[in-house]
Amino acid sequence: MRYGLTNDKSATESERLQWRADELFDVLSRPEVWRVGALSQVLSDLLDMLLNALQLDLLHLRLKHPISSAPIDIGRGEQLQGAVSLPRDILAILSDSPDLDVRKWSSVSQIAIGDRTVSVTAFPIGLHSELGVLVAASRRPDFPGETERLRLSIAANQMTIALQAARRFGKRQRIAAIIDRRLARRAKELFNKNQELEAEIAAHKRLEEARRIRDIDIQMVADAVPAPIAIMTADGRVEAVNRPVLEYFGKTLEELQRWTANDAVHPDDLAPSIETWAKAVEAGESYEIESRHRRSDGVYRWFHVRGFPLRDGNGQIVRWCVLLIDIEDRKRAEEALRASERNLNVIINTIPAAVWSARPDGSAEFFNQHYLEYVNRTSEQMRDWGWTAAVHPDDLNALTRAWKSIMASRQPGEAEARLRRFDGTYRWFLFRANPLRDRTDNVIKWFGINIQIEDRKRAEEELRETQAKLAHMTRVMTIGELTASIAHEISQPLSGIVTNSSTCLRMLTADPPNLAGARETVRRTIRDGRRASEIIARLRALFNRKAPVAGAVDLHEAIREVIALSLNKFDRDGVVLRTEFVEDLPLVAGDRVQLQQVILNLLHNATDAMSMTDDRARELTIRTERDGDGAVRLSIQDSGSGFDPALVDRLFEAFYTTKDEGMGIGLSVSRSIIENHRGRLWATLNEGRGATFSFSIPRVPKDAGGARGFGDRGASGGGCAARTEP
CATH class of the missing domain: 3.30.450.20 (PAS domain)
Known part of the structure; x- marks a missing residue:
């Protein structure tokens, strides 16, 4: 297959050379020619034309296929005497370099092949022979002449252009091939210009010619x-x-x-x-x-x-x-970012609070100016863990534990501690920290702010020494109402003591003395004495100003003691008391006396709420139940007149009361006590008549060993519907 490479003997050598170059490019533009065999045929035709036109003894072309990089070796010419493989022998003599870099060769070499001397010259295909090499040989001693060198150089250059364009054509789309055609047309224009100046080329030096061709390649590279x-x-x-x-x-x-x-x-x-x-x-x-x-x-x-x-x-x-x-x-963008960072630094340093940031491991890396000025330390002194020097020694361990706990949870958190001011005084601060996360939810930084809470701490303290006073006042105010109950409660064991003493005396004076009966009577006397002592001790604890003592409390037992103190009031006011206690009620965590104060206050409020009720029974129900898995609820329900739903939130305000002679501090103190027990106190209206006041407080944790040892005696059954007897 010749692909249109025909021989026109009427054309001049130069015209035929140009014609074959144009046809070569056109042929290489066809996809089917990129089979190795087809490409070899096209190049063989071109070598035949050059061999005949220049009357050479040998032309050898070594190429890399532009697409597959497969080696292509094509030789044309006579087999000279004494040469088994003339092209391989010549190439081996010209250069030992495996990449056949033509720039390392002499421009013309005289090689002895058998008994003949051959003049050999080579031309690179590609700027650095990266596409291949064209070798020409002749027995003429004056080979190559300027015209022959020029034509062979132009042929090699045309091959380079065509192969480069074809390689780009094979890797790119049709538009790349169009660009290559334009480059080829440009090369054609340069070739025509070279043809017009061919008469002057003989006077130019070889170095200048090579430089001109190289300059053309450089411009092509730059434009690409x-x-x-x-x-x-x-x-x-x-x-x-x-x-x-x-x-x-x-x-x-x-x-x-x-x-x-x-x-x-x-x-x-x-x-x-x-x-x-x-x-x-x-x-x-x-x-x-x-x-x-x-x-x-x-x-x-x-x-x-x-x-x-x-x-x-x-x-x-x-x-x-x-x-x-x-x-x-x-x-x-960089300038905008720097400006933004400057503005952010100004804002952060202007915030009237201590702002800081820390690395994922908790070590500090930044403190704003307000923080540094407050503690009178430099940024270098505060970095990493140097900030701990400004924390009060008594608060450092707790703050460190809290900070480690926040980091372990990877969630926002807060803690309280005292910081030393520049004048040496310590003031309370609230430390708050928030994590900054990346797209994979990893914590990459912590940001925090320290807010001064010294005034709040003092106010809280003042509110506690005040709540204590109010609590004591409420206890003292109930003394008058409880006097009769106290006398009733103590009179029973005292009467038992007198009766048992008289019985014991009769048994001892009998003839013979009844010693066994006397001993049993003495035991009952001791029992009644201890009972009277316990009653007095509980009353004394209820009305003194001792600090609360936390522990595990049996709520049923605490309720029974309060009921015992209030029986006389219930009987006097005609109140029917019902108890609905859940079986096996868990112990609660708290102060027994304070909880009894709340229960006593709620019972008396319920009794007072039914004081004007004459058209129905004055029923008061005390109910206990589990409030979820972690708390216990106590409810006190009355059948009184209830309250205005719009005023439900005001019931627990200090000094707000619905009683004519009330002071309005009982419910306020009660809610404070329950909230201090990490619980809540609330009020609701019944479906019929009356209201229900309830509180819920945490139970003792299940894993608290020995909690029942605080005096849990189980729970009594509910359903006691009869009027309580004195």
């Missing part, structure tokens, strides 16, 4: 790069630029060659650019610099300029490649 790029000579002169450079600067190549003397570079960046460039040329090393360059409309934009040397096979710098990367948008 889509980013602004400039090619400079080894001594720093601008040699070629591509279209993006020309369009950006709006200047000609000659004007850009004078870049050190015009406005292409910003005046403030010109001297550093020249100095950096000069040092790079002197040292022969790559360089980078950021500088502003004037656009065609007069606007200067930031560029990242990178220059790197291009070296030949001997390591000598032959060109400099300078790449210009527009970084104006990045520069503006």
